[in-house]
Amino acid sequence: MAQFQEVSKQSSQHPKLAGLVLQYGTAGFRTSAKLLNHIMFRMGLLATLRSKKTKATIGVMVTASHNPEEDNGVKLIDPMGEMVTPTWEGYATQLANAEQDDLLNALKDIIEKEAVNMSQEANVFVGKDTRSSSASLSQAVLDGVSALGGHSKDYGLVTTPQLHYMVCSQNTQGKYGEATVDGYYRKLCQAFIQLIKNATNCTDDQKHLCVDGANGIGALKVLEMESHLKKELQISLFNDGSKGKLNHQCGADFVKVQQKPPTGIKINPGERCCSFDGDADRIVYYYTDSEGQFHLLDGDKIATVIVTFLKELITQAGLDLKVAVVQTAYANGSSTHYLEDTMKVIVRCTKTGVKHLHHVAQEFDVGVYFEANGHGTTLFSKAAEEKIQQLTEDPNANDERKRAALLLQNTINVINQTVGDAISDMLLIEAILAIKGMTVQQWDAIYTDLPNRQLKVKVSDRRVIDTTDAERRTLSPAGLQEAIDSLVKKHKLARSFVRPSGTEDVVRVYAEADTQESADALAHEVSLAVYRLAGGVGDEPKPLH
Numbered sequence: 001m002a003q004f005q006e007v008s009k010q011s012s013q014h015p016k017l018a019g020l021v022l023q024y025g026t027a028g029f030r031t032s033a034k035l036l037n038h039i040m041f042r043m044g045l046l047a048t049l050r051s052k053k054t055k056a057t058i059g060v061m062v063t064a065s066h067n068p069e070e071d072n073g074v075k076l077i078d079p080m081g082e083m084v085t086p087t088w089e090g091y092a093t094q095l096a097n098a099e100q101d102d103l104l105n106a107l108k109d110i111i112e113k114e115a116v117n118m119s120q121e122a123n124v125f126v127g128k129d130t131r132s133s134s135a136s137l138s139q140a141v142l143d144g145v146s147a148l149g150g151h152s153k154d155y156g157l158v159t160t161p162q163l164h165y166m167v168c169s170q171n172t173q174g175k176y177g178e179a180t181v182d183g184y185y186r187k188l189c190q191a192f193i194q195l196i197k198n199a200t201n202c203t204d205d206q207k208h209l210c211v212d213g214a215n216g217i218g219a220l221k222v223l224e225m226e227s228h229l230k231k232e233l234q235i236s237l238f239n240d241g242s243k244g245k246l247n248h249q250c251g252a253d254f255v256k257v258q259q260k261p262p263t264g265i266k267i268n269p270g271e272r273c274c275s276f277d278g279d280a281d282r283i284v285y286y287y288t289d290s291e292g293q294f295h296l297l298d299g300d301k302i303a304t305v306i307v308t309f310l311k312e313l314i315t316q317a318g319l320d321l322k323v324a325v326v327q328t329a330y331a332n333g334s335s336t337h338y339l340e341d342t343m344k345v346i347v348r349c350t351k352t353g354v355k356h357l358h359h360v361a362q363e364f365d366v367g368v369y370f371e372a373n374g375h376g377t378t379l380f381s382k383a384a385e386e387k388i389q390q391l392t393e394d395p396n397a398n399d400e401r402k403r404a405a406l407l408l409q410n411t412i413n414v415i416n417q418t419v420g421d422a423i424s425d426m427l428l429i430e431a432i433l434a435i436k437g438m439t440v441q442q443w444d445a446i447y448t449d450l451p452n453r454q455l456k457v458k459v460s461d462r463r464v465i466d467t468t469d470a471e472r473r474t475l476s477p478a479g480l481q482e483a484i485d486s487l488v489k490k491h492k493l494a495r496s497f498v499r500p501s502g503t504e505d506v507v508r509v510y511a512e513a514d515t516q517e518s519a520d521a522l523a524h525e526v527s528l529a530v531y532r533l534a535g536g537v538g539d540e541p542k543p544l545h
């Protein structure tokens with residue numbers, strides 16, 4: 001077939017290094033940019049097949065999110081804007097690892113297994129982040145699409161969640177939104193401005209927010225969006241990419257893991273600040289107090305304030321909707337207690353990785369999901385959206401119920417339901433704080449985080465660690481869970497678990513306890529147990545103090 005001849009010809013321009021093996025992990029392929037050209041070409045091929053199979057537009061995003069600038073990566077987006085389905089993640093790995101002369105066979109194998117109709121049209125949307133390698137790598141994706149005769153649309157520089165939004169908008173014939181960057185800003189900002197109208201007494205001071213753009217794509221997009229906000233949110237942008245290096249000592253991942261402010265930002269005590277990550281799908285908030293102490297408001301606190309706001313509105317609207325919060329094992333124990341015991345909402349725990357949280361959140365009328373690191377969003381079932389819509393039009397509903405329904409409707413429109421989105425989450429949180437007249441300090445005081453620590457341990461093969469119960473317990477290696485259990489017993493309010501990372505070659509250790517010293521000591525003791533029982537390499541983990 002002519003298509004395959006073209007693939008053969010073009011693939012020689014995107015050769016694979018013999019023997020190189022890469023895995024489609026938690027967030028797609030991610031490694032040094034130098035190793036990725038063939039992967040990109042092949043993901044262009046695969047996206048084209050996926051488009052033919054689903055008869056819908058598929059997205060390909062070139063980014064390595066919070067990784068260093070030298071890395072890059074790629075994620076595939078399915079028709080409704082969600083992460084690509086697991087079977088196709090498997091195909092992605094197969095296609096990526098086929099040696100050069102076996103590529104056509106690997107491709108034909110997928111076509112056969114999935115009974116792909118090769119005469120079906122294909123459409124692929126492509127986007128990229130600001131990394132210096134992203135331009136040539138996204139070109140390789142486009143080459144892959146055209147080699148199989150697919151149509152592509154290159155959105156150029158966009159955030160990951162913007163591309164998810166485009167794909168969903170395109171495949172819902174504009175019902176979700178208009179598939180342009182301008183359409184995205186209009187939808188979100190109009191909803192934000194409608195929401196903020198309900199914030200009576202909101203001063204200019206309260207409308208001010210410092211944003212750390214991680215020297216990445218989020219910074220560019222915040223600037224692009226500014227005129228749509230009509231001064232209802234006044235942003236001071238730091239780490240805008242004009243000087244600093246992408247993600248270097250800044251961005252949401254740095255702030256969350258280091259538990260300190262990013263460099264490159266001037267924070268006045270008490271001022272509300274937030275950090276995006278390198279592809280703007282994560283956000284965390286923070287402030288420093290008058291004693292210079294740093295306070296982090298992570299994904300758990302974000303989920304809490306969102307669910308509080310939504311529950312109040314749902315009650316006011318008199319609607320009967322099943323609301324839940326979805327977390328992972330990394331959620332701070334205080335957040336889980338607060339949500340279950342004080343707020344009485346359903347809390348579910350899933351494995352790490354937003355695709356897992358997303359799917360569980362879909363089981364409820366309103367599912368708020370966040371990873372502790374700030375990646376998350378809120379999903380509304382179709383039925384819930386319809387009930388809310390009907391109430392806004394119900395002539396018999398009283399003013400209070402109608403007002404609540406309208407607020408819920410605008411809340412739905414400000415949210416990017418396809419995936420966690422720093423820009424959309426920021427607008428929602430800013431609107432909530434303004435409407436509730438809540439300061440960042442009051443938000444922070446909803447509950448107090450248990451001190452916690454995350455560490456990494458290098459082992460020769462992290463696959464020896466097998467976990468269960470949403471990664472909260474280990475099944476192997478033998479003796480590890482017993483060791484963790486007895487270490488945890490030595491500390492107050494303590495919890496600890498270990499799991500192999502899906503994005504790095506390490507075992508992650510998490511511990512929390514009543515004091516920072518205790519959390520640090522427990523994290524260290526558990527790291528030692530991992531090192532000894534799971535084949536640690538290099539030096540034995542050292543105590544933190």
Ligand SMILES: CC(=O)N[C@H]1[C@@H](OP(=O)(O)O)O[C@H](CO)[C@@H](O)[C@@H]1O
Pocket residue numbers: 026027065330352353354371373375500501502503504508
């Ligand atoms: C503890 C932690 O933050 N883990 C992150 C990290 O996964 P690991 O499998 O832990 O490496 O990267 C994922 C993709 O960005 C993100 O979903 C996840 O939350």
Ligand SMILES: [Mg+2]
Pocket residue numbers: 065066277278279280281282
């Ligand atoms: Mg990211």
